Each structure stands twice: as C-alpha cells, then as structure tokens.
Amino acid sequence: MARVAVVGAGLGALAAAARLAALGHAVTVLEQAPQVGGKLGWYARNGHGFDTGPSLVTLPQLYRDLFAATGGPLEDAVDLVRLDPAVAYRFADGTRLSVPGDAAAVPAALDAALGAGSGAQWSALMARAAAMWRVTEQPFLRSPLAGAATLARLARSGSDVATVAPWRTLRGLGTAYLRDPRLRTLLDRYATYSGSDPRRAPAVLATVPHVEQAFGSWYVRGGLRRLAQAVAQRAVEHGAVVRTGTTVEQVLVEGGRAAGVRLAGGEVLRADVVVSGADAAALYADLLPASRPTRRVRRDLARSTPSLSGFVLLLALRGRTPGIAHHTVLFPDDYDAEFDAVFGVGRHRGAPQPVADPTVYVSAPDDPATRPDDDSESWFVLVNAPRHDPAGGVDWDAPGLADRYAQQVLGVMARRGLDVRDRVRWCVVRTPADLERDTRSVGGSIYGTSSNGARAAFLRPGNASPVPGLFLVGGSAHPGGGLPLVALSAEIVAGLVGPA
Structure with missing residues (x-):
C-alpha cells in the first residue's frame, strides 16, 4: 500500500x-x-443554480x-439524460440549424437547414473522423505519452499516418470536405473544445464532433x-x-x-x-x-501556446424562452477575427484583446434544480476570451472592463435574436482572472496549453x-x-x- x-x-x-x-x-x-x-463548478443564489464549467x-x-x-x-450514482437536440446553431446569415441527438438523423437535418448535399459532405467528413478515432484512441489517448515512442506507435503504418494527416489543420480538413462555409464554421468550433485556433489546430480534432455525435451528448440532472x-x-x-x-x-x-x-x-x-x-x-x-x-x-x-480562456455571464432570468435548446451557439460574421483577438495573431498580432463580435455559447438546461420556479431560467453564457495577462495582454481586473464587456455581450446576443436584457433579475460576471484565482490555472487558461501546431499534443x-x-x-x-x-x-x- x-x-x-x-x-x-x-x-x-x-x-x-x-x-x-x-x-x-x-x-x-x-x-x-x-x-x-x-x-x-456550481454557483447558486436565490434559487437559481448554474454549472460554471462543462455543460x-x-x-x-x-x-x-x-x-x-x-x-x-x-x-x-447520477441521472444521465441524453440531449436531443444536441445543440442549436444560429449563423450570421440568419440560418438556424438544430442538430439531432441521434447521429443517424444529422444528415437530413443538415440538408433541411443548409441545402441538399450538406448532409453528405458532413457524413464523409465524419467517416474520416471515425477512422482517425480508431487509429489514435488506443496508441495515443489511452496510453502514456512517451515522446518518440508515442510517435512510433502512431506511425505503425503509412495508411494510419495518412488517415490522421498530422501535417493538416482542422481548417484545412474542413476546406477539403465541406463546400458550405456554414459547415466549415461548425467544424471550426470544435477547435475551441481544446482551447485552440482551427487554423493551427490539428485535423485530428475532427474526432471531437465524431465522438459527440456517435456516443451522444448527455446532461446530468x-x-x-x-x-x-x-x-x-x-x-x-x-x-x-x-x-x-x-x-x-x-x-x-x-x-x-x-x-x-x-x-x-x-x-x-x-x-x-x-x-x-x-x-x-x-x-x-x-x-x-x-x-x-x-x-x-x-x-x-x-x-x-496557452489555451484560450472564457468570459462568463450567469444570468438569472424572469420568464421562459419558447423552444430554447439546452445548448445554443450564436456565430459571428467573421470567425477568424475572434481567433485573431483571442490569440493575438493576424490583425491583432502581439496584442490579444476581448473579442468585439464573439461567438456566444448559451447553456439553458430545462432542469428544476437550476431555477426557483417554472417562470424562471438560469443561463450560463460563455464567450471565448484571451487569458488574464496584465503584463503582456489583457488585464481582466482593469476597472470597469468586466462590466463593460458584459453589456457588450448582452448586446451581441440581442442583435442575434436572443435579447434578454429586460428579463435579467441579476447577473454574475466571471472573467479569466476569476478563473485563475479560483482554480490556479495560469491566466485562466481553460485547458492549460492549446493544440495549436502539429507538435502541440507532444x-x-x-x-x-x-x-x-x-x-x-x-x-x-x-x-x-x-x-x-x-x-x-x-x-x-x-x-x-x-x-x-
């Protein structure tokens, strides 16, 4: 012992x-x-309760x-509930897409929302992602990291290497398979699951939507x-x-x-x-x-490269929102501008800053444990944000910054069809600086280091x-x-x- x-x-x-x-x-x-x-984490007040991390x-x-x-x-030990729909997307052009919880129903939903052929494009990509998953699950994800030996396990056959395509980015993979820019935006989102930039993250992150659709998205009541x-x-x-x-x-x-x-x-x-x-x-x-x-x-x-962080609003709302999904994602017109701002690259080289027009993630569980009564809602709202770095980036403790940015995010939500400003009972703001203090993660980086770059995982x-x-x-x-x-x-x- x-x-x-x-x-x-x-x-x-x-x-x-x-x-x-x-x-x-x-x-x-x-x-x-x-x-x-x-x-x-969990935050509770006046009968409202919020998951403050994974949802x-x-x-x-x-x-x-x-x-x-x-x-x-x-x-x-816990009451697992499969989500259906898994997520609802709203694109900058006004298109709405509700992704079913049943993977078999996803292609038809894509065709209905984005046009004929969209489902076939996505299915072809998911078939490639499933092959990536089979190649990497045991030798990489389930095994200790061992430098060159890990690479050797992954390179046991030329066909496996070609399947994983370590030289290709997630953005590059999406460009090869997906003709509709909205589908490419949907795929880009999965880079953020590891706190990364899809233009630099490896193509193998396509396994994330494969796993999500093949094995389901679940909530714990x-x-x-x-x-x-x-x-x-x-x-x-x-x-x-x-x-x-x-x-x-x-x-x-x-x-x-x-x-x-x-x-x-x-x-x-x-x-x-x-x-x-x-x-x-x-x-x-x-x-x-x-x-x-x-x-x-x-x-x-x-x-x-440190992973991105998150700026969070915990919204205690009056009333109910008809048809709101457990997860809703509101995409911006210019997704690349978001990654430039968060990582301080491209047009914001060397100067990370809060995203002017961010993607907004809303988690609104229909769970009595999260609300004081049936005429209330508790929303966890997240936008990608640069980590807390007073010396060389964003100082999230700067006076007034958090409150100003909270109002900006609420305004973005309103412009994209989710205006709840007149329903807010109260709002709690949590910045990357708060995350750093609460969890001792450096700068509030959610995932430690990002997956930016072919060698990042190693x-x-x-x-x-x-x-x-x-x-x-x-x-x-x-x-x-x-x-x-x-x-x-x-x-x-x-x-x-x-x-x-």
Missing part, C-alpha cells in the same frame, strides 16, 4: 483518487476550494468504466457538479480522505523523488506517490523546485513526470482537456502506479 497525496479535486484528480483507493492505496485529496469539482458529458462509457472499476454502475460529487463519494467509500479548504504550497522532492507535499501553514504530508491535478504550468513553475530533470518539460511549456506534459513518484492528471496533462480526456488521464495514472 502506497501513501498517495492528490493535489486538487478536479474531476481528473478525483477519478485518479477513486481508482487508486479502489486499488488499495491510502489516498488523501487536498483541494484549496471549499468544495470538490475544480472547473466543474455536457460525452463518451459516458469512460465514466461507466470508472464507476465499474470502483464499485458500481454510473447510473446508480441536477447539474454536472453531481458527477464530481459522485466520483468523490466513490473515492471516500474506498477509504480516501478528502480535505477541502487545504492549499498545497509545495511538492516535496527528496532523494530525487516525490516525497509528499507542504501545505499552507507549514503542515507536511508525507507520501510515496503524489498525483497532481493542478495546472501543469503552475505545478512546474510554482509547486516544484527547479531541477535538471524537469528542465525539458518547463521548456516545452514555455514553447506551447509538448503537453506527460502523466509520468520526470520526478519519480510524481504523476499528472487533468486537462493540462496528456491526453488533454474535456471530461472524457481527464477520465483517461486518471486511468493512465492508475495503471502507472499499479495496485497496492
């Missing part, structure tokens, strides 16, 4: 804690916030695997925070100790290996294994002492650190961000640590 200290209580860290506790290890989870969940579950089988490995069915709570409960049932309100200030390294953690206030918790669910950049910059073994990882992090920190006994889970480590991938990171780490 190993003593395991888990830094953070995000979903990846909790999943690792549950798996390791079920394997017989003595696990202690240390979370700075007063509750578990990390970015899978859907894809690849639920990964969580079924987690719960099966730790003692019981997922459906016994009562809010996705219940998934984090259920995973934490599973860890506790196997003997894990969860300490909230406990900040880790340093990962201790003695004799060249991880030896435990030092907490705020000076308490030292000895451990044989440390699993960090903290942002990888924060771990290597702030929690670990500089050393020769970690030099390469620090260099790779410095060379990577610059992402591996699950086994260069320090023996120290492992990484969560969205900033391999294989990346999002609820499915953080579950895989936990599975990989549990395999690396092994049974007691």
Whole structure:
C-alpha cells in the first residue's frame, strides 16, 4: 500500500483518487476550494443554480468504466439524460440549424437547414473522423505519452499516418470536405473544445464532433457538479480522505523523488506517490523546485501556446424562452477575427484583446434544480476570451472592463435574436482572472496549453513526470482537456502506479 497525496479535486484528480483507493492505496485529496469539482463548478443564489464549467458529458462509457472499476454502475450514482437536440446553431446569415441527438438523423437535418448535399459532405467528413478515432484512441489517448515512442506507435503504418494527416489543420480538413462555409464554421468550433485556433489546430480534432455525435451528448440532472460529487463519494467509500479548504504550497522532492507535499501553514504530508491535478504550468513553475530533470518539460511549456480562456455571464432570468435548446451557439460574421483577438495573431498580432463580435455559447438546461420556479431560467453564457495577462495582454481586473464587456455581450446576443436584457433579475460576471484565482490555472487558461501546431499534443506534459513518484492528471496533462480526456488521464495514472 502506497501513501498517495492528490493535489486538487478536479474531476481528473478525483477519478485518479477513486481508482487508486479502489486499488488499495491510502489516498488523501487536498483541494484549496471549499468544495470538490475544480472547473466543474456550481454557483447558486436565490434559487437559481448554474454549472460554471462543462455543460455536457460525452463518451459516458469512460465514466461507466470508472464507476465499474470502483464499485458500481454510473447510473446508480447520477441521472444521465441524453440531449436531443444536441445543440442549436444560429449563423450570421440568419440560418438556424438544430442538430439531432441521434447521429443517424444529422444528415437530413443538415440538408433541411443548409441545402441538399450538406448532409453528405458532413457524413464523409465524419467517416474520416471515425477512422482517425480508431487509429489514435488506443496508441495515443489511452496510453502514456512517451515522446518518440508515442510517435512510433502512431506511425505503425503509412495508411494510419495518412488517415490522421498530422501535417493538416482542422481548417484545412474542413476546406477539403465541406463546400458550405456554414459547415466549415461548425467544424471550426470544435477547435475551441481544446482551447485552440482551427487554423493551427490539428485535423485530428475532427474526432471531437465524431465522438459527440456517435456516443451522444448527455446532461446530468441536477447539474454536472453531481458527477464530481459522485466520483468523490466513490473515492471516500474506498477509504480516501478528502480535505477541502487545504492549499498545497509545495511538492516535496527528496532523494530525487516525490516525497509528499507542504501545505499552507507549514503542515507536511508525507507520501510515496503524489498525483497532481493542478495546472501543469503552475505545478512546474510554482509547486516544484527547479531541477535538471524537469528542465525539458518547463521548456516545452514555455514553447506551447496557452489555451484560450472564457468570459462568463450567469444570468438569472424572469420568464421562459419558447423552444430554447439546452445548448445554443450564436456565430459571428467573421470567425477568424475572434481567433485573431483571442490569440493575438493576424490583425491583432502581439496584442490579444476581448473579442468585439464573439461567438456566444448559451447553456439553458430545462432542469428544476437550476431555477426557483417554472417562470424562471438560469443561463450560463460563455464567450471565448484571451487569458488574464496584465503584463503582456489583457488585464481582466482593469476597472470597469468586466462590466463593460458584459453589456457588450448582452448586446451581441440581442442583435442575434436572443435579447434578454429586460428579463435579467441579476447577473454574475466571471472573467479569466476569476478563473485563475479560483482554480490556479495560469491566466485562466481553460485547458492549460492549446493544440495549436502539429507538435502541440507532444509538448503537453506527460502523466509520468520526470520526478519519480510524481504523476499528472487533468486537462493540462496528456491526453488533454474535456471530461472524457481527464477520465483517461486518471486511468493512465492508475495503471502507472499499479495496485497496492
């Protein structure tokens, strides 16, 4: 039996804690916030409740695997509801598209909304994405990152390399398959699932819409925070100790290996294994002492492009919106201008800034747990935003900026047909600076590093650190961000640590 200290209580860290506790290890989870969940947060006030992070579950089988490995069915712990429609899109030209939850019905819906042939174009792209998924799932997503060896696994055949097309961007893949610019815009959106720019992100991100459509989009009744709570409960049932309100200030390294953690206030918790669910950049910059073994990882992090962040409005609304989907996406006229502003490239080279005309994502779950009565709604509104960087980019703490930008976003929504300004009971604004403070993610980068560039995935920190006994889970480590991938990171780490 190993003593395991888990830094953070995000979903990846909790999943690792549950798996390791079920394997017989003595696990202690240390979370700075007063509750578990990390970015899978919850905000409640006056009967209104909001998921403040992810708003859907894809690849639920990964969580079924987690719960099966730790003692019981997922459906016994949470109430999963399949979304139909999965998402509703509104394009800049006024076109509306409702994507069915059943993948078989998607081509017909595309033809009806965008014109004959649109469904066939999308189906051809999804067939390519399914092939990409088959090639990469086991050798990359489900395996530890191992530099050249990982590349060798992926390059085991020339046809596999041609399928993945590592030299091609997501934008380039869309251009090759999709003639309708609205379809290309829809595909571009999936780069943001890893905090990336579709013009630089790899084509293999086309697997994201494939997974979403093939395996469904799911909601957890009562809010996705219940998934984090259920995973934490599973860890506790196997003997894990969860300490909230406990900040880790340093990962201790003695004799060249991880030896435990030092907490705020000076308490030292000895451990044989440390699993960090903290942002990888924060771990290597702030929690670990500089050393020769970690030099390469620090260099790779410095060379990577940080992921985008998000600017959020939590809107407590009077009344109900007829026909509003669980997820609605309002696209701008110029999507490229959004990525230029967020990443400080193109027309905004070197000067990231809030997006003037952003894509707006609205999550409006029809769930009594999120509202005080049946004449109310609780909307989580997100726009892509540059990270908090007072020294070289946007200072989201600048006086008045957050409030001005909140009004700008509400105005954008009104121009695109969702004017709720006269229905707002109250609004809470959450900026990238708030996300950084709440989760210790550097600059509020949602996914740590982006997938911008062909080598980005291989610059992402591996699950086994260069320090023996120290492992990484969560969205900033391999294989990346999002609820499915953080579950895989936990599975990989549990395999690396092994049974007691």
